[in-house]
Amino acid sequence: MKFFNTLSGRKENFVPLEKDRVGMYNCGPTVYQRAHIGNLRAYVFADILRRTLEQNNYTIRQVINITDVGHLVGDGDEGEDKVEVGARREGRSAAQIAEFYTQTFLEDLKKLNVKTDGTLFPRATAHIPEQIELIKILEEKGFTYRISDGLYFDTAKFPNYGKLGQIDLAGEMAGARVPARAGKKNPRDFALWKFSSNLETLPPNGGKASRRQQEWASPWGVGFPGWHLECSAMSVKYLGQPFDIHTGGVDHIGTHHNNEIAQSEAATGKPLANFWLHSEFLNLAGEKIAKSVGNTLSLDDLIKKNISPLAYRYWLLMAHYRTPINFNLETLLGTEKALERLQEVFLKLPIKNGKVNENYQTKLIETMGDDLNTPRAIANLQKLFHDETLAPADKYATILEYDKILGLNFIGIQPAKASTEIKKLMKERETARLKGDFKQSDILRVKIQELGYLIEDTSTGPHLRKINKK
16 A cells, blocks of 8 residues: 655555554544534545555554644634633533534544544543643753743754644745744744743633633643644554554644654654645635634534535545545535435345455555545446446445445445325325426425425436435
8 A cells, every 4th residue: 555645745655563553643623613524524534544444454543632722723822722712602611612512523423434433532631641741851851941921842952843844944834924922932933831821811801811711730830731732642642652644634734743743753752653644625715614714614514405424425535635625515416416326226236145346346455555546436436336247246245345445334325215294295296296386396395305305306206315414
């Protein structure tokens, strides 16, 4: 297998540290509001990576962190903690906000058929001692300095700072200059520990600075860890250092992942991870989908438009994970119908005594081994569905072989079963349609849709389809 390693800027043969095991760390969400569909692309990508590795007989130890403290509104260590902002916005505690949005994130993963069995989801707030210990090591080695608002990492003392890319010597990260902070030696230096007493966090109606809900005692004063610290502390605890694969979105490269590398490697003298894989942006109207831009869509927003999460997953897989893609509702609706047609074909196939076709299996191994080439795998899957040279039972078995990696959950499809009420409405609608009463026909179609079904008129008569909202 070959993966594109951001660290080297090229495809490399994947060789794990241990023969049959892979340690993988996927940067997780900051749980202050619902993840948007752009965020979720990174986890569909990570899931495809995991499934591909498992199909190649590797045992996976997967970690997805939960950021419930330390991620400030400004990535340059400026502003208020996002979880604290979310708590004030919704009139709940920071802990309640973090728990609620952690659960919605896990529900979204389930809806997208992302595998989480055996996955660890460590939380930053549950690993404060480990983060403090890491800072102590960095302090002992001379990589830290103190200013009025916290303890910072001195990037000038780490010669290879920025080796992952997207940063220049002038301190510009991903094309945007990092804000200066009084006392910082270098704009690229980043916070390891922030002091609560020096935060300028005002409530919406003005007044005195509000006290943080999440803060801890430390050798440097009461405060909280910097955003980047949690990933270094938790990855080494659960995966060791180095580990095999670290993933995230491309927006993590310039700041977050470069900072992780710096503090981890400064502390241990060892590489943090051997392979760094990054998924590209999802764009809407020419801009990346992001909370900071204010153009977000959640998975629930798609469900409300009668688009199933699996259709969204299918649409994502039609593009390579390293390709930016533009969100288009009309295209996604077309993808939904295309997936439903495949599901209908699958339901008619016999389920016994089939064998996986070696030709299609070889194609799958080759395409996914070429840096997770899902567009080609999807094209081969579509070809497979329409391949009349295959015995139906073999087609069934081969589709399931593809689905082990693509995760479209064909095995979980249930045929639509119309109730007596639905059947009555269908009959009334067909009568109205044949009479040319299209107004009444549309009224009945909407009623059927409200009951959870779509009806399509075909050359063989009306066809009923259950709306999959999960």
